[in-house]
Amino acid sequence: MEEKREASKLCPTCGGGMVLEVASYPMGSVFLKERFHVDIYRCPNCDRVNLFAAKSKLITCSVCGSVHHADERCAICAINAAFDRKN
Secondary structure: OOOOEEEEEEOOOOOOEEEEEEEEEEEOOOOOOOOEEEEEEEOOOOOOEEEEEOOOOEEEOOOOOOEEEOOOOOHHHHHHHHOOOOO
16 A cells, blocks of 8 residues: 655645545546546545546556556556457
């Protein structure tokens, strides 16, 4: 699990500082080649959650060209390998 860190994002509800809960979370189906990644922030004061476009830890697969988190395996290549398909 990633370490939570304070961020410069302010809560629009109470004005408190928000905490990064999850970095580079992929939105959408694993079957999509291009998924949108977000950083999830939570306010510890009022528990509001906000999504922001991910800014870091994203890489482009050199085999198929899809974008994914640097710490995860390319989903498109994993599916192709499971079904013995070539890109």
